[in-house]
Amino acid sequence: MARTVSEDNQVKGILQNVIFAAKDSYFKILSVQVEEDDFDWDADELIVTGTFASVKPGSTYAFYGQLVTHPRYGQQFQAARYENQLATDEKGLIAFFSSGDFAGIGKKTAEKIVDALGEDALDKILADPSVLTGLVKPKVADNLVETLQNNMGLERLFALGHKVGLSADLAGKMYDRYGEEAQTILQEDPYRLVYDVDGLPFKKVDAIAKTAGYEVDSVERVKAGVFAAIQNACFAHGHTYLTVEQAKSAAWSMLGNDLPDPEAAIDAALGALVAEGRLTYSDNSYQPKDLALAEKTVADKIEELFSKRSDVAADTMSIDDVFVVPDQLQLDDVQEEAVKKALSSQLFVLTGGPGTGKTTVTKTLVKTWEALVRNQRDRDGHDQEWLKEHRVRLASPTGRAAKRMTEITGYEATTIHRLLGISDGDDAEFNADNPLSGGLLVIDEASMLDISLAAALFEAIPKTMHVVLVGDADQLPSVGPGNVLYDLIHSSKVDHVALQRIYRQGKGSSISTLAASINEGHLPGDFQDKQRDRSTFLTTANQVPSAVGQVLTSAIKKGFTADQVQVLAPMYKTPAGVKALNQIAQDLFNPVKPGQKTLQYGDNVFRLGDKVLQLENDTERDIYNGDMGEVVAVHNQADKGVSADALVVDFGGQEVWYTTKTLNQLTLAYATTIHKAQGNEFKLVILVLTSQFKIMLNQNLVYTAITRAKEALVMVGDYDAYQYAAEHEVPHRQTHLEELLEGTAKAVAQKPTKSEPVIKQESPAAKNETVSTEFVQQNEKNVSHQPEITAETSLQNEKTGSDKKVLSENCLTAAHLAAGIDPMVGMDNLSPADFMPDNQQSLV
Numbered sequence: 001m002a003r004t005v006s007e008d009n010q011v012k013g014i015l016q017n018v019i020f021a022a023k024d025s026y027f028k029i030l031s032v033q034v035e036e037d038d039f040d041w042d043a044d045e046l047i048v049t050g051t052f053a054s055v056k057p058g059s060t061y062a063f064y065g066q067l068v069t070h071p072r073y074g075q076q077f078q079a080a081r082y083e084n085q086l087a088t089d090e091k092g093l094i095a096f097f098s099s100g101d102f103a104g105i106g107k108k109t110a111e112k113i114v115d116a117l118g119e120d121a122l123d124k125i126l127a128d129p130s131v132l133t134g135l136v137k138p139k140v141a142d143n144l145v146e147t148l149q150n151n152m153g154l155e156r157l158f159a160l161g162h163k164v165g166l167s168a169d170l171a172g173k174m175y176d177r178y179g180e181e182a183q184t185i186l187q188e189d190p191y192r193l194v195y196d197v198d199g200l201p202f203k204k205v206d207a208i209a210k211t212a213g214y215e216v217d218s219v220e221r222v223k224a225g226v227f228a229a230i231q232n233a234c235f236a237h238g239h240t241y242l243t244v245e246q247a248k249s250a251a252w253s254m255l256g257n258d259l260p261d262p263e264a265a266i267d268a269a270l271g272a273l274v275a276e277g278r279l280t281y282s283d284n285s286y287q288p289k290d291l292a293l294a295e296k297t298v299a300d301k302i303e304e305l306f307s308k309r310s311d312v313a314a315d316t317m318s319i320d321d322v323f324v325v326p327d328q329l330q331l332d333d334v335q336e337e338a339v340k341k342a343l344s345s346q347l348f349v350l351t352g353g354p355g356t357g358k359t360t361v362t363k364t365l366v367k368t369w370e371a372l373v374r375n376q377r378d379r380d381g382h383d384q385e386w387l388k389e390h391r392v393r394l395a396s397p398t399g400r401a402a403k404r405m406t407e408i409t410g411y412e413a414t415t416i417h418r419l420l421g422i423s424d425g426d427d428a429e430f431n432a433d434n435p436l437s438g439g440l441l442v443i444d445e446a447s448m449l450d451i452s453l454a455a456a457l458f459e460a461i462p463k464t465m466h467v468v469l470v471g472d473a474d475q476l477p478s479v480g481p482g483n484v485l486y487d488l489i490h491s492s493k494v495d496h497v498a499l500q501r502i503y504r505q506g507k508g509s510s511i512s513t514l515a516a517s518i519n520e521g522h523l524p525g526d527f528q529d530k531q532r533d534r535s536t537f538l539t540t541a542n543q544v545p546s547a548v549g550q551v552l553t554s555a556i557k558k559g560f561t562a563d564q565v566q567v568l569a570p571m572y573k574t575p576a577g578v579k580a581l582n583q584i585a586q587d588l589f590n591p592v593k594p595g596q597k598t599l600q601y602g603d604n605v606f607r608l609g610d611k612v613l614q615l616e617n618d619t620e621r622d623i624y625n626g627d628m629g630e631v632v633a634v635h636n637q638a639d640k641g642v643s644a645d646a647l648v649v650d651f652g653g654q655e656v657w658y659t660t661k662t663l664n665q666l667t668l669a670y671a672t673t674i675h676k677a678q679g680n681e682f683k684l685v686i687l688v689l690t691s692q693f694k695i696m697l698n699q700n701l702v703y704t705a706i707t708r709a710k711e712a713l714v715m716v717g718d719y720d721a722y723q724y725a726a727e728h729e730v731p732h733r734q735t736h737l738e739e740l741l742e743g744t745a746k747a748v749a750q751k752p753t754k755s756e757p758v759i760k761q762e763s764p765a766a767k768n769e770t771v772s773t774e775f776v777q778q779n780e781k782n783v784s785h786q787p788e789i790t791a792e793t794s795l796q797n798e799k800t801g802s803d804k805k806v807l808s809e810n811c812l813t814a815a816h817l818a819a820g821i822d823p824m825v826g827m828d829n830l831s832p833a834d835f836m837p838d839n840q841q842s843l844v
């Protein structure tokens with residue numbers, strides 16, 4: 001997120017050289033020879049950082065911003081904005097035009113231009129290039145205009161953006177998208193940004209529009225406000241549509257106070273947005289066109305899949321003969337039925353909790369498919385090309401899940417983004433016109449599929465491909481809008497098998513029974529009892545840091561590595577949140593050592609050896625939201641021979657560099673939100689839930705968290721929080737997909753047209769991620785500051801023994817504190833190893 005830099009200071013000087021220029025933005029580090037300043041700068045040279053167009057060494061610039069002291073590099077100037085100090089008199093302009101930057105223009109031609117156009121020649125040329133007609137040859141004129149636009153158009157946009165409150169980063173992105181038109185859009189049609197820029201807050205655009213002279217009740221403003229309100233509500237709740245009532249109420253909250261006649265204005269705007277195709281109206285609901293189009297794409301493709309049969313599937317009679325079960329296992333009846341249905345249906349959904357055999361079924365399916373294909377090739381004499389057309393493709397929404405899939409199945413799996421050839425800002429390489437190749441596609445972790453990614457995926461699926469979606473239906477739904485897995489399971493048309501028998505953790509796995517009872521809506525009676533593989537420590541929110549610290553210390557003593565242990569909490573803020581817990585875990589797993597290299601970025605101080613988390617999809621560099629790695633090198637600009645700060649992170653053998661421009665994609669990973677941990681599994685999970693997080697607590701969240709634990713689970717926090725979560729189902733998501741699949745959706749009033757690509761917001765997060773962070777932050781704002789369990793209430797509960805809050809021997813209680821007892825009593829001999837199954841003891 002771009003930070004606002006104050007303009008307390010200014011400095012003017014000649015640019016000596018550009019020390020660093022980011023590839024993917026306009027961020028630069030400059031070395032400037034100081035001519036004038038207002039902060040008594042003694043030295044000749046000053047380092048200036050900020051967002052700049054293609055600044056030219058030798059030219060003079062004025063920088064407005066702040067002199068800051070960098071902990072490592074000392075004093076440098078952070079520029080909020082800058083101005084090119086072009087000479088504005090005739091002599092200076094002639095020198096500028098004849099500087100050699102503009103091909104075909106020497107001193108004589110420069111004089112001719114300035115004579116004809118005067119001292120505002122630059123403005124005139126940029127506003128209307130035809131003023132050059134007759135003054136210079138057309139080719140020279142074209143080149144002059146292009147160079148000027150490239151250099152000055154962006155500079156002017158930065159300056160204008162600064163005036164109206166648009167960050168330089170976003171101005172740069174606007175320029176990349178709209179080119180010269182960006183300035184006009186900003187001045188004359190700013191509300192267009194609401195439709196084109198992903199996640200840009202309406203209030204920001206509104207402020208820009210105000211400076212451009214828009215009235216509060218202008219039609220464009222009301223339309224944009226209504227659209228933004230509907231879009232925001234869909235993303236915040238995961239809906240793909242709002243009812244008319246919900247849409248109006250969201251619009252009213254966004255605009256109601258400002259408008260003289262809100263009801264009429266909002267009605268008119270809704271009508272206009274539908275007429276323009278930005279919203280669709282059907283069945284008493286409004287949908288942003290992208291979401292409507294995505295649902296329609298998925299439904300249409302599924303319909304198409306049902307209408308075709310692949311040549312291999314038609315041969316179902318032979319399945320029994322070639323059934324290939326891996327690892328000499330005997331599939332149970334339900335698992336066997338799943339494999340057969342997956343092979344005979346064009347679209348099949350397999351669901352099941354952890355350890356129920358999803359991977360086993362997938363492996364059987366893939367191997368049997370390959371045997372079928374080989375048999376058919378031999379029987380019918382097909383060639384190699386035919387074999388390739390029928391190969392297996394495996395993918396998952398996250399990189400980590402794809403890696404796991406590869407490890408477990410032995411087949412190459414990739415992210416869906418990579419499968420589709422999606423790279424930043426570009427359309428997918430594979431789509432309806434250029435479909436994917438292969439005969440069987442298996443998508444793992446399908447609960448994470450939102451409707452937009454599902455649409456991109458289904459669009460690229462060829463008609464004859466078998467599609468199998470595998471997931472755990474009780475996990476959190478996707479971060480982005482849609483409820484794809486749920487809708488498919490509930491469609492009468494889609495074949496679905498749910499695996500229920502748990503194999504992995506086997507009899508006596510108390511994590512599995514805990515997960516099952518949470519799915520039933522309550523905590524088990526033995527919730528607080530110490531089990532072989534799980535334990536609970538009841539604490540107040542304030543006691544969480546100390547309790548988590550003690551559990552981690554024990555785990556480290558027992559030999560657990562940072563990679564094997566994961567602390568999970570629902571949110572970032574509060575002393576029981578991800579941020580604070582990360583600091584505690586970092587100090588324990590990777591304490592500061594003398595001479596250890598560190599790099600500060602924002603609030604994070606990264607140390608060599610730290611466990612880190614990638615926060616967004618970076619398709620260019622093939623790293624994805626949720627990927628975890630280790631810092632294997634720290635480069636400090638102050639070091640000899642190093643030109644800029646950088647970190648090198650090892651993601652399971654793939655080394656990725658992070659510079660100041662990409663470090664915002666990285667954070668510490670000892671503790672993460674539960675959302676971020678989806679698709680990952682860890683040997684030991686330490687879960688923190690307190691009532692402060694109530695707004696986010698529900699069954700799916702706590703189920704997802706505890707099922708990340710492969711071997712041991714330690715739960716910390718207050719009982720009410722766990723109970724509340726177990727008793728509350730995830731709020732229902734409103735989607736049309738199920739109706740579309742059943743063919744019951746009412747006719748869509750306006751057939752959506754294919755959408756234009758959108759600009760990504762300042763934090764170049766993937767769409768989902770922007771929303772996720774926003775959603776979490778939004779909810780963090782709403783965290784209810786409820787009174788924590790006090791010493792009194794705890795003691796009361798203990799005395800009365802009234803409910804399950806009766807505290808067990810090893811619980812950390814406010815009552816202990818009140819009674820002057822060490823709250824950690826009972827933890828001394830505790831380590832996560834105590835919760836390991838016997839046969840795992842040797843691991844620790």
Ligand SMILES: Nc1ncnc2c1ncn2[C@@H]1O[C@H](COP(=O)(O)OP(=O)(O)OP(=O)(O)O)[C@@H](O)[C@H]1O
Nearest residue numbers: 329330331332353354355356357358359360503504
């Ligand atoms: N029918 C079976 N008989 C015996 N063991 C089985 C059977 N099915 C699965 N298993 C074993 O149970 C364990 C869990 O199975 P599997 O990994 O397929 O489950 P999963 O649903 O993919 O789990 P997760 O979602 O946690 O990865 C594996 O060790 C597997 O070998």
